Amino acid sequence: MNAMTVIRLVFVWFALMGLLVTTVGASFFLRGPASMAASTGIAFIKAALIYWFFMHLSEERGLPRLMAVGAVTWLAILIGLSFTDYATRGFGW
Amino acid sequence: MSENVQRHEPYRDARQQHEADMMGMYVFLSTEVMLFGGIFLAIFVLRLQHPEAFVEASKRMHVFIGAFNTAVLLTSSLAVAIAVHGARQGAARLSTALFGGAAGLGVVFLGLKALEYRKEYEDGLLPVVSDPGRFSSPIEHLFMNLYLVATALHATHLAIGILLLAGLAWRIGRGNLKLPERAIVVVICGLYWHFVDVVWVFLYPVLYLAR
Amino acid sequence: MTNALDAPDPHNAGISETRAERESYLRAGHTLRSWLLTTDHKRIAILYLISVTLFFFIGGAAAALIRADLVTPGGDLLTNEGYNRAFTIHGVIMVWFFLIPSIPTTFGNFLLPLMIGARDVAFPRLNLLSWYIFVIGGLITVYALIAGGVDTGWTFYTPLSSFFANGHVVLVAVAVFIAGFSSILTGLNFIVTVHKLRAPGMTWRHLPLFVWSHYATSLILVLATPVLAITLALIAAERLFGLGIFDPALGGDPLLFQHLFWFYSHPAVYIMVLPAMGVVSELVAASARKPVFGYAFVAGSSIAIAIIGFLVWGHHMFVAGQSMYASTVFSFLSLVVAVPSAIKVYNWTATLHKGRIALDPPFFFAASFIGLFVIGGLTGLALAMLAIDVHVHDTYFVVAHFHYIMVGGTVSAYFGALHYWWPKMIGRKYPLVWGRLSAAAIFFGFNLTFFPQFILGYLGMPRRYHVYDPPFQVLHVLSSAGASILAVAYLMPAFYLFYSLRYGDPAGRNPWGVTGLEWTVPSPPPKHNFMETPIVTELPYDYHVEREGEQ
Structure with missing residues (x-):
């Protein structure tokens, strides 16, 4: 120890x-x-x-680090691009 | 990492095998991030579309039970982290004790969670079994539905984690899991436990602390 | 490198103990148990090959019902409900139990370790588990089909799936949920395999393009499939106890389902087509006996497609009530994803340019892929335009578009791969004439089936209807006639490939005379692939003679 x-x-x-x-x-x-x-x-x-x-x-080295946290980027894509819809629904139409 | 690690097919050497195991687990946990991500998106959309009602619903959560449970999980994670460190050094008895303790903390978490569900049931706020008429608004009903799905999914993961840790403690205690040669098993199970902890670290503020 | 059968590398002693194992993976055990409990990636590939072929014919039978019903404008063969169930089963089976697993789990499993000089995938037992999970998911789907089916379409749109559908929605959702974990495990396995098990000298620059495209596919499998899993779980919760997240009455949003679903299902299109592109890259280089033109761009475009493919899902929702600002963003991003796809097509064409092309079956399938993929891709661009999409949305134009990509593209590549690597997998040659014939028949039948559907859609025939205006009948009859040719064409390889199993001539290590590590081992390969770990020094597609001739 x-x-x-x-x-x-x-x-x-x-x-x-x-x-x-x-x-x-x-x-x-x-x-x-x-x-x-x-x-x-x-x-x-x-x-x-x-x-x-x-x-x-x-x-760990760079690659495993990237793999461990890379999904956060994809989560940001999921939430971010969904919000291009939700955040702008009120405008225009 | 010890030199006398068991090598198995299809690996050439122990280092390669260790790196592959770690990478596999990190990738698996990434899939878990995406799994819970769908629920987080649903929660965020609900909050964006109904900010006031969402906050009202959140205020009826049991903030301090949740906070205490967060502390329980964080402490269990510390125990697991030290146990994993010990296992890599071959300190089998310490690992056994700490894994057993961490699994026990997991059970405490589930017990408190059950207590919380019970209180919500008594207040008529637990979906499926409670009477929908007692919700202050449809939004609160939906909020509680999402809360139930999210926390139940988390609790399922935690229950699997408890079984993993209890199994580890048992195997190490009986000498079935040779340490430090097979420390990778311990490390992988530890990663899973910490990840379940991380999910709660996000669920707690998003559901309980929306103001 | 040598693969002397009786002199294994002392360093690897004990890897393949018996002579039979050193001769061929097919001979290492003949019992059912030796197949069902195997961890050999090649045997698992064969297990997958058998199961996805089975699902292909189940899905094909549903397609046959649909096309037969559409011959007459009245919808005389099936009831309304029956028609809905037929196209739902066709979609569910074909998408999740054929197209998505098809190339990665069969050829990917078989070839990935061979191509990178590994003895197996990174987690062999997980690989077998993934097959069992797939089979369980498939069996549940087939059970749901027999028990009465589902009528929501493969897309499970809310509120139809959550409130109004009567079929076994939950059961099928559970089945697809389970099958999803099979995808996830396969993707995870491939990612770690490519990173950690490459032979010495096999740098990223040395990887065959098949491996690159499977790596890109695996990224999507791992990152997108869990979102489908949670979406289907939410649908099940919605049906079972009124979760409400997709129900406006509780303040939920039906469109949220579409966001979550297409976040998976649009990238899923690239799960289907990227491995096919990898196959075509191999086939084109092998046919032209030339290095792939612009290797780095073809490899990079696979990764680019995988990433940009995640940014375009909203183009399925242009007329669904999505904010028009979001639609504009998604329309633009959808046009961007065409760039890497086009890079691939140009590079394949440039590879073929001035090559001495071997007119073997693999080339015919590769050429079919390129032609049909271009049509499918360009009509996809038309659909990505906001204004055009409003006109042709949910018409046969869309149906024709995605069948050009998935059937014209992916299935052609699947058959191409089968014809190219069959001698390697089985160790025997098949009659090439029949291969060319079936490639031609598939190409002809496919175009006759689906080209009329572009016209139908443009004229306004909506999808998922089986009662239609009589003027549409001519085009529908043409399409159904094409479908019957296609059915025969798809059955043809079954006959001569089975024939070759027993009567084909031994293939030898390298029957096509091409490059690639998989062609340096015996056909069929020994249980542990390489008697000694190969050391890679040559770049992929290193066809020296032609290169000198060109200069």
């Missing part, structure tokens, strides 16, 4: 818990788009921490 590695993992856990408290706290103050931006932004940071430290991306 490498003590440094374990300590690092515990620190990541503290960071994740801190972010959890932050996102719950923010939900009491922020409203509308700001709230949404904050909560999804924090969720992305948490996910990044988990992928990087818990899911071994820090040890």
Whole structure:
């Protein structure tokens, strides 16, 4: 057992818990788009921490890293292009 | 990675095999991202089309049960991360204990989830079994439907994860899974567990914290 | 490299223990068990070949019913309900149980490891699991078909599928959901295989174009299929307990279904056609005995098609109530995807230019593909234009367009691949004359079936109707006549290929005299493909003589 590695993992856990408290706290103050931006932004940071430290991306090379997170791009395509429809339905017609 | 890893067909060497296993699992988890992605799209579309009613529905969620459950899952992920690290070093007893603990935390999560469903059922907010007349609006009904589908799909994944971790703990404990030679099995199961955690990290704010 | 049968590389000792295994994968075990529990990618390919052929003929039988019913304007053969069920079963079976798995799971499985110098795919057991999942999905579909069928069309559009359809929608949705996991596992396996199991020296620049196109296909399989899975799960939930996400009464949106469905199903068109393009690249180079013109562009265009193919799905929804701004964006992106497709066609043509072309069956099928794909592709451009689409949307013009791509394109390439690699897979030659004849018959029958449908559609015949205005009858009769020729033409190879199984001459390692690692091993290949790992030094399609002659 490498003590440094374990300590690092515990620190990541503290960071994740801190972010959890932050996102719950923010939900009491922020409203509308700001709230949404904050909560999804924090969720992305948490996910990044988990992928990087818990899911071994820090040890992998470029290609596996790309494969692990590449789907996010496709998710952005799915949501983004669907929203070209939903966000503009009210206009024009 | 240890040198005396078992090599099997069709690989030339242990490093190649390790990289292929890792890549395969990352690609599999990408397919899971897309699977849950469809539900997230549905949630976002509902919120975009009915922002006020969506927030009203979200306010009736049990924020603190959800928050506590998030903490439970994050903690279980820490346990799994340390267990995987231990397994790669050959610390079998530590791994067994931590995997067992993490699986237990998974059960705690499911128990709290069931408690939450029960409260929602009592408030008449749980779809399928509750009376639709008690929803404040059709949007709330739809919101709760989506909530049920999303959390049920997540809970299914988590239940599979619990079985995986419990199986690992059992196999390592009995010495059926040689460590560190077969550490890749442990790493792959760990990846799955962390991924289920990540899904919850997104589901929680999107469903519980919409304001 | 050598493949001395009795002197395996000591480094790989124990890989193929018995002499039979070293001779041929077909001889490594003769029991049913040795086939059903095999992890050999070549045997799994054969299992797939048998199953997709079966589904091809089930789907073809449904097509025969449809065409027979359309001979008369009154719809005398089938009831309205029966007609709906016939075209639904035709679509579901052909799309998910033939076209999507056809080339990747048979020829992809068989050839990918051989072409890159590997002993198997990355996860052999997962490969077998994927076949079982496919078969289970197929059996459920066939059961649903016998139990009464579905009448929603293969597209499962809401609210028809969620509220009004009476058939076994949930059952078929579950079946396709299950089959989807087979696709996902195949795609995952191919991606890891291409990345991790290439032989020494087999750089990305050395990969055959067949491998490139299968890599691109796998990306789509892995990224798009899960979205179909969740969409079908949502449809099932909608039917079983009124989920409401596609129901306006609860604030849901029926169009959301179409967004989710076409996010998968448009890229799925490229799942069907990209492997076919890979086959054609091989066939063209082999026929012309020349390196493929613009290798890097052909390879790159596969990846470009895979990526841009994800950005165009909205062109199925121009008249569905989608925002016109979104339609404009999707129309533009749909035109962009034509660019890499055109690059491929130009490069194949340039490869054939001044080649000494061998007029063997593979060339005939490849030429059919190119011609029919060009027609299908160009009419696709017409459909991508907003204004034209409003006129021909949901008419036979659309039906003809996608059949030119999927049947004229993919099925021609599938038969081309069968005729090109059959000697490798089985180890025996078939009579070439019959191969040329069936290629010609397929080409003729296909055009007679589907060209009249362009005219029908332009004149206003809507799709999915079986009672139509009598003036349309002439064109419908022509189309049905073509379909009967097509049916015979598709059955022909079954006869002479079966004949060759027993009576064909031994093919030898390289009956066509072409390049490629798969032609350096015996036909049929030994169980573990390569007795010693090959070391690749030559670029693909390295036909020296012709290249010098050209200069």
